[in-house]
Amino acid sequence: MVSMRVQVDLKSTVAIGDLAARFGLATHVLRHWEDVGLLRPERTSAGRRCYIEADADRIGAILAAKDAGLGLADIRQLLTAAGPARRAALRAHREAVDAQIRALETAREMLDYAARCPADDLASCPHFRALVSRRAGRRSATG
16 A cells, blocks of 8 residues: 655635634724734635734734723834834834833823812812913912
């Protein structure tokens, strides 16, 4: 008996609904990401989208970038840019994140102070009134 070994190079594909479910996404999200150039799924002869594992990796990268606060246009730029252009885009986004962190730290300090303020009415607190005056562009008597 002759034994024959056949090697078949089949890519394992996944339908859009299965891949969307894997990530907890609606299928329209993957279609939109394709429309904006983030995904390029293969197509069957009937025109149906079919995804391979590389597409799943790309979705993971998109979701990680979204978690970092990037918008879809920024994500597309980061995934397509190389070298210095990508690093410059990342630095710019980092600067924006740093500004958001500073703003949130200021908000937290104000909230902490307001929670500790002994005044029954926050509007009667001189420190809070000074903060409001500064935000309104006026110098207060205490500041």
